[in-house]
Amino acid sequence: MTAAIESPHADRRRSLAWALLVAAAVWLVPANLLPIMTLDTLGREQAGTIADGVLRLLRSGMPGLALVVFTASLLIPILKILVLAVIYWRTPAHPRPRGAIRAYRLVYWIGRWSMLDVFVVALLAGLMRFGVLARAVPEPGITAFALAVVLTMLSAHAFVTSQLWEPDHGSGANP
Template identity: 35%
Template sequence: MNRLSKFSSPEVSMAFALSALILYIPANIFPFMTLEVYGNKNTATIWEGIVTMSDTGSWGIAIIIFLASMVIPLAKLLILFYLGLTAKSSAHRKLRTRLYNTVEAIGRWSMLDIYLLAVLVAIMKMGPWAHAEPGLGSWMFALVVIFTMISSAYFDPSTIWNDSYDEKS
């Protein structure tokens, strides 16, 4: 049973997923961070950071950032939105169960964002040599992460298998 089962509904989950999907666009368009090192100031979006990493030969880090910051959040949001949209349907239950389990498994890897935050804090602590400021994109990305977590928490997986689902159950 979902930890918020008293309040859970596919519609609430879908509303948070849609909100996160809408915020996903500005999170990837606006600058994520401004980094000043030895007086040189650079502002970059998530995508520009990925391109820079790959251009400098850090393919592994570029791929991890691409997957953790762009592909996985979008996939998770699309799945949550689809699950909310099809919750009252009796079709494709096994597929929807697999999709829900995928979302839950992906959620366990969200700690990668905490690791990235720790690296950024370390950069910010470099004192007079470096200064980092979060951009509008980082605030939008934080909201995407929060709304995704809320959407996932409010989705009750029993609605996938419950033929008599109604909002009061």
């Protein structure tokens, strides 16, 4: 009886988690296609996407830093969305609830570090104000990236992990 009472609430939370995750995936597209920042050094402006930044780091002889930026800014946001989608898709009654909860906790933990890119751009924009010599200007891509990160974190927060162990009440089987 208790599971039947909790089920509608859990179903609403799961729907909310899905909606937030889909919105995050949608915002990730412009986050990767639009420029995140324009650097203006001595009158020469260079707007760039995250991928442009990775390529510039590679060309500048900094493959280690390029790998860090690629992993943190491109790979991890996509993997977070994919991992959460798999967990949500397989819920309720996940076939491997222990593995799913470990993956969920990892994504949840990584979420707090995902805003690092946004903070770096904000810091550069605030600190690089040297008149005509150099300045950094945030662009729309960083806003889209921040929205994708926040929506992913909200999605993970909205998900009810106890559903990983609960039977599917909507399948027509007797509860």
